[in-house]
Amino acid sequence: EAQVTQNPRYLITVTGKKLTVTCSQNMNHEYMSWYRQDPGLGLRQIYYSMNVEATDKGDVPEGYKVSRKEKRNFPLILESPSPNQTSLYFCASSQLRGPQETQYFGPGTRLLVL
Amino acid sequence: GDSVTQMEGPVTLSEEAFLTINCTYTATGYPSLFWYVQYPGEGLQLLLKATKADDKGSNKGFEATYRKETTSFHLEKGSVQVSDSAVYFCALRGTGGFKTIFGAGTRLFVKA
Numbered sequence: 001e002a003q004v005t006q007n008p009r010y011l012i013t014v015t016g017k018k019l020t021v022t023c024s025q026n027m028n029h030e031y032m033s034w035y036r037q038d039p040g041l042g043l044r045q046i047y048y049s050m051n052v053e054a055t056d057k058g059d060v061p062e063g064y065k066v067s068r069k070e071k072r073n074f075p076l077i078l079e080s081p082s083p084n085q086t087s088l089y090f091c092a093s094s095q096l097r098g099p100q101e102t103q104y105f106g107p108g109t110r111l112l113v114l
Numbered sequence: 115g116d117s118v119t120q121m122e123g124p125v126t127l128s129e130e131a132f133l134t135i136n137c138t139y140t141a142t143g144y145p146s147l148f149w150y151v152q153y154p155g156e157g158l159q160l161l162l163k164a165t166k167a168d169d170k171g172s173n174k175g176f177e178a179t180y181r182k183e184t185t186s187f188h189l190e191k192g193s194v195q196v197s198d199s200a201v202y203f204c205a206l207r208g209t210g211g212f213k214t215i216f217g218a219g220t221r222l223f224v225k226a
Contacts, residue, residue: 042216105157
């Protein structure tokens with residue numbers, strides 16, 4: 001079954017304690033992205049990756065890091081979380097074939113930073 | 115910078131009514147345009163996409179046409195069902211990368 005998995009699904013942490021949210025896809029997709037969703041703001045892209053070792057900033061990259069060492073994995077790292085990073089996070093993967101696009105989103109990770 | 119503006123919700127319709135959710139954008143060049151749907155408690159699903167002017171994306175009875183002259187990509191469905199109740203997001207992706215900008219979302223309620 002084609003899927004994007006995220007772990008953990010729920011996380012409560014404290015300010016300054018480093019954390020990593022993992023994202024993995026089993027479809028061999030080239031493109032992967034991280035988004036955060038906040039009420040009234042829709043989704044905002046944090047980082048994206050167009051292939052292994054190719055990452056770039058989205059709209060709101062401050063306070064986040066990513067890496068893409070393998071095609072299937074795209075972890076999101078918060079080196080020093082702050083309360084304004086409390087949000088719902090989604091990972092997504094995409095495959096483009098000309099104008100056609102296949103895209104899958106993970107189930108989301110709800111993060112609370114105290 | 116690039117931006118997407120959607121009509122504010124919630125939109126409440128009766129079953130079998132016609133649906134329009136407005137979306138306009140600001141971008142340089144020729145972005146790709148998207149509609150996504152998010153059902154309660156779930157992640158997003160790509161609903162439809164258009165990559166150039168006058169393209170029509172369609173899926174599951176939903177349609178949207180890329181209008182360059184009015185910088186719009188309005189979502190339409192001829193007859194909505196209760197199961198269409200969800201939040202709908204319009205988005206654009208600029209040329210030359212994978213940076214994606216979303217609108218704030220429009221919540222749709224369909225009553226039986």
